[in-house]
Amino acid sequence: MSLNRTFSVLGWRRPGMANAALLGLPALWFAALYLAAIGALLVTSFWTVDDLSGNLIPGFSFTNFQQLLSVPVYTHIALRTIGIAAAVTITDVILAWPVAYAMIRLAGPRLRAAMMAAVMVPLWSSYLARVYAWRLILAHNGLLNWALMEIGLPRAHIGYSNWAMWIVFSYLWLPFMILPVAASVERIPPSLLEASADLGERGFSTFRRVMLPMALPGMVAGAIFTFSLTLGDYVTPMLVGGRGSDFIGNVVYSNVGVTNNIPFAAAYAVLPLGVMAVFLLIARKLGAFDAL
Amino acid sequence: MRDDFKRKLAKLALYVSMSLPFAQGAAAAEPLQSIGQGEGVLNMVAWEGYAQPDWVKPFEAATGCMVHAKYAGSSDEMVALMRSGGGDQYDLVSASGDATLRLIYGHDVQPINMALIPAWKNFIPQLQSPAFNTVRGVHYGVSYEWGPNTLLYNTKVFPTAPTSWSVIYDPAYKGKITVPDNPIQIADAALYLSKKDPSLGITDPYELNQTQMDAVVALLKAQSKLIKKYWALASDEIQLFTSGDAVVGAAWPYQTNTLQAAKVPVAETIPQEGATGWADTWMISAKAPHPNCAYEWINWVTTPKVQAEQAIYFGETPANTLACKEMDKQQPGSCEQYHANAPSSYFDQIKFWKTPRKDCGNGKDDCLDYSAWQREWQIIKG
Numbered sequence: 001m002s003l004n005r006t007f008s009v010l011g012w013r014r015p016g017m018a019n020a021a022l023l024g025l026p027a028l029w030f031a032a033l034y035l036a037a038i039g040a041l042l043v044t045s046f047w048t049v050d051d052l053s054g055n056l057i058p059g060f061s062f063t064n065f066q067q068l069l070s071v072p073v074y075t076h077i078a079l080r081t082i083g084i085a086a087a088v089t090i091t092d093v094i095l096a097w098p099v100a101y102a103m104i105r106l107a108g109p110r111l112r113a114a115m116m117a118a119v120m121v122p123l124w125s126s127y128l129a130r131v132y133a134w135r136l137i138l139a140h141n142g143l144l145n146w147a148l149m150e151i152g153l154p155r156a157h158i159g160y161s162n163w164a165m166w167i168v169f170s171y172l173w174l175p176f177m178i179l180p181v182a183a184s185v186e187r188i189p190p191s192l193l194e195a196s197a198d199l200g201e202r203g204f205s206t207f208r209r210v211m212l213p214m215a216l217p218g219m220v221a222g223a224i225f226t227f228s229l230t231l232g233d234y235v236t237p238m239l240v241g242g243r244g245s246d247f248i249g250n251v252v253y254s255n256v257g258v259t260n261n262i263p264f265a266a267a268y269a270v271l272p273l274g275v276m277a278v279f280l281l282i283a284r285k286l287g288a289f290d291a292l
Numbered sequence: 293m294r295d296d297f298k299r300k301l302a303k304l305a306l307y308v309s310m311s312l313p314f315a316q317g318a319a320a321a322e323p324l325q326s327i328g329q330g331e332g333v334l335n336m337v338a339w340e341g342y343a344q345p346d347w348v349k350p351f352e353a354a355t356g357c358m359v360h361a362k363y364a365g366s367s368d369e370m371v372a373l374m375r376s377g378g379g380d381q382y383d384l385v386s387a388s389g390d391a392t393l394r395l396i397y398g399h400d401v402q403p404i405n406m407a408l409i410p411a412w413k414n415f416i417p418q419l420q421s422p423a424f425n426t427v428r429g430v431h432y433g434v435s436y437e438w439g440p441n442t443l444l445y446n447t448k449v450f451p452t453a454p455t456s457w458s459v460i461y462d463p464a465y466k467g468k469i470t471v472p473d474n475p476i477q478i479a480d481a482a483l484y485l486s487k488k489d490p491s492l493g494i495t496d497p498y499e500l501n502q503t504q505m506d507a508v509v510a511l512l513k514a515q516s517k518l519i520k521k522y523w524a525l526a527s528d529e530i531q532l533f534t535s536g537d538a539v540v541g542a543a544w545p546y547q548t549n550t551l552q553a554a555k556v557p558v559a560e561t562i563p564q565e566g567a568t569g570w571a572d573t574w575m576i577s578a579k580a581p582h583p584n585c586a587y588e589w590i591n592w593v594t595t596p597k598v599q600a601e602q603a604i605y606f607g608e609t610p611a612n613t614l615a616c617k618e619m620d621k622q623q624p625g626s627c628e629q630y631h632a633n634a635p636s637s638y639f640d641q642i643k644f645w646k647t648p649r650k651d652c653g654n655g656k657d658d659c660l661d662y663s664a665w666q667r668e669w670q671i672i673k674g
Binding site for chain 2: 055067071073076077135136139140141142157159160238241242243244246251254256260261
């Protein structure tokens with residue numbers, strides 16, 4: 001009996017072993033790299049740093065968390081981060097719907113493929129190249145202001161501001177919203193829309209009462225991407241943000257790479273972890289994971 | 293009785309542990325006695341523009357030490373990099389005066405044997421054994437170059453040079469001002485306030501007590517509403533001035549040189565309040581894997597020729613007094629332009645970056661240390 005055969009017989013007789021063999025490596029990967037890293041993060045957040053020498057002092061103290069709660073600026077930064085992440089998510093839902101609807105319901109097979117490609121193509125270019133491109137568009141003498149001047153309007157002062165961050169983030173993560181929304185629109189049987197029309201509902205009413213609820217899991221799935229990607233970003237705020245544009249990620253970055261206060265950075269990094277945990281729980285309630 | 297003894301013991305332990313870093317800092321490992329065969333590799337943390345091919349290529353050819361440079365954007369980042377991976381990742385760092393003491397007291401750098409650095413005796417006297425790299429007679433680094441933080445302005449908006457730093461706090465330029473994203477920027481505001489409001493009693497912009505800091509923070513918070521962007525990299529500021537998003541700001545001569553070369557209408561000035569500045573030091577990591585190459589590098593870049601090349605490229609002043617002639621040879625008039633022949637009074641009017649510490653230097657101990665500066669800076673930026 002060959003070795004292959006031995007294994008396949010074993011796997012057939014004891015399905016548990018087959019599962020263990022299949023999941024073993026990924027599970028090890030998950031436990032060692034992901035859970036261990038989060039565990040280390042949580043442990044470090046209770047440590048402190050020696051001011052003079054910069055050495056880490058292991059221990060258990062709430063100093064970092066106390067400082068986070070007592071200095072208002074950290075609350076502001078957290079609210080700014082979460083607020084912009086939420087605004088970007090809502091913007092992307094609104095922008096994704098017409099694209100997804102047109103792609104699935106209106107376009108023929110060839111146009112549909114072309115639209116799909118157009119949505120995906122920006123993902124092929126570097127994230128940094130796209131952010132820098134927006135920086136040039138929104139700058140004082142950039143494309144946007146040139147166009148406004150040409151049609152006789154005053155300059156817009158949105159370069160290097162929270163508005164700029166909102167625009168750039170919404171652009172960056174839009175494909176991640178369009179794809180799941182399109183997938184969930186595709187899953188709605190056309191017969192249901194016809195039935196709705198037969199029963200006298202108008203177009204918008206059908207959209208609101210039939211399509212929207214049925215596509216909700218897709219929207220929430222997209223929101224997981226847009227929200228979490230914005231929440232964890234620090235490069236876009238650095239490049240297109242202006243004064244007072246720091247995100248949680250920027251504070252973490254400057255405390256790790258610049259100040260060498262890793263425990264404080266770890267403590268602050270616990271916050272997005274908690275926010276995402278709550279977000280994912282709600283998303284699961286809304287059925288987002290069935291849509292992925 | 294027992295408790296009392298315990299308490300005394302705890303106190304003693306505390307004193308010993310507190311004095312330990314200093315004791316170790318002064319009595320670290322013996323410096324190198326002679327420069328041996330190069331190790332073939334040299335890893336350094338440096339400011340942008342400090343490892344240019346103009347002098348790196350000939351160095352590699354002459355010594356066989358291949359240079360790998362990692363650029364850092366701030367002194368804080370330099371300190372963090374030197375400590376990363378247990379401290380043996382890099383051999384050398386071009387630390388500014390606000391990083392040097394942190395590296396020395398953190399045991400991150402080793403003492404230098406000045407007998408092996410022949411150019412050292414030609415340095416201007418203030419940079420031979422300055423307090424920011426020499427502790428109790430032990431040299432922990434070799435001075436390199438220095439210069440002022442200047443006021444950069446668009447000449448279309450300012451036909452004549454502003455005479456005061458007040459322009460970067462002036463609501464008239466709201467949304468068109470840029471300053472470095474760096475806690476040490478607090479010292480610039482403190483210097484300005486020390487002249488504008490003498491009643492605060494600021495004598496040294498790096499030694500601020502809580503009252504003085506509160507006044508400086510109030511000024512900087514008001515300024516933050518006028519800021520277009522806090523720049524993190526020199527190239528950020530160059531872009532801001534090129535696009536017209538900023539018309540006035542705090543800068544280094546490097547930005548002015550780059551912008552003027554690109555025909556952007558800018559100029560720089562040192563206003564009447566004076567300026568903060570930097571004085572850089574090459575320091576060797578305590579655990580440097582390639583110390584011979586590190587010494588070779590320090591000797592290479594302190595020669596008059598490289599000192600002059602560096603000075604002209606970055607727009608700063610060399611430590612080696614013999615570099616003046618060499619500068620004029622490379623670019624006529626540059627010795628004068630970059631103050632390489634200036635009297636020491638010019639050097640003394642610049643308030644060089646140094647690490648803020650609790651010790652105020654006047655017997656008092658109520659000054660804010662650097663971690664407090666970092667906290668205040670985050671609050672100012674919002």
